[in-house]
């Protein structure tokens with residue numbers, strides 16, 4: 407192109423987001439009839455029948471703008487979570503709520519403390535606003551809360567804690583996280599991302615929403631994209647004190663959550679039986695996979711989520727490419743800071759068994775090849 411437009415420096419410095427190939431493309435390329443997408447931590451069981459029923463009847467009013475305040479969804483969610491409606495801010499996915507937080511609270515030169523490796527959108531959004539992401543490595547796949555506390559300076563505006571963490575699936579224990587919340591200076595926002603909270607089964611987990619009254623600087627992120635199965639519709643939200651919520655509403659797009667997304671989320675939150683059943687099946691799959699890894703002599707991070715990061719003892723990108731030939735898409739840990747791992751979404755019983763069979767073959771082939779060389 408002849409003309410070079412003057413882009414903001416921070417935007418130029420960000421690498422374009424590389425999306426994986428579509429299922430349709432992979433099917434054609436590899437001549438496969440069936441693909442198991444176990445790479446994005448979506449709900450493998452889809453969404454509640456109530457959502458499907460809503461979507462099959464809804465839609466006649468889409469010529470109308472959505473409710474910019476998402477009032478009915480706010481009401482239903484506030485009842486479900488036992489918080490005031492004013493404490494809720496909905497976004498086009500929780501991804502948008504992260505962006506609203508950095509838009510409202512990060513200025514040039516501000517710092518935000520976060521783990522490495524964690525959900526990458528914290529870093530991108532802080533950087534885009536001119537802030538400095540201050541990165542603290544995980545220890546054994548878990549947030550180093552003590553190390554993060556030590557990185558807080560007078561320039562720190564926010565701290566991100568992803569609990570359970572993506573990509574490792576690990577959590578920080580109750581007492582440790584509570585102590586952290588008590589020790590973070592009150593003018594520093596603590597953003598606890600609970601995107602996978604519904605999959606947690608351990609007793610040693612600190613649910614942060616009940617603590618909002620105690621910590622004014624606490625913000626909890628939730629999403630309808632994971633266990634609620636609405637990733638394609640884009641709805642997430644933050645729960646926080648009313649003053650912060652007011653600031654975020656000032657910077658959000660007016661009609662940020664579509665009419666269909668709001669309706670589907672209302673139907674989804676009304677069917678908690680579906681959520682409990684998905685969590686139960688996920689736990690079964692998680693136990694199965696962890697037991698199989700152990701039999702194979704492989705280690706994995708202890709997951710409290712709907713995905714597991716497993717060390718396959720070979721390059722993760724090669725393992726992922728090998729699994730793809732079996733029709734299984736996983737995320738290689740190569741770009742996630744754990745080069746000998748893959749992150750796999752826990753699937754149905756058949757998905758999990760197919761994944762284990764595929765992984766066994768891929769590892770055996772790699773061994774054969776390295777002996778041959």
Ligand SMILES: Cc1ncc(COP(=O)(O)O)c(C=O)c1O
Nearest residue numbers: 499500501525572601629631642
């Ligand atoms: C930890 C975490 N937070 C937030 C998100 C964003 O979810 P969404 O924007 O779909 O609500 C994801 C998605 O993968 C995630 O893993």
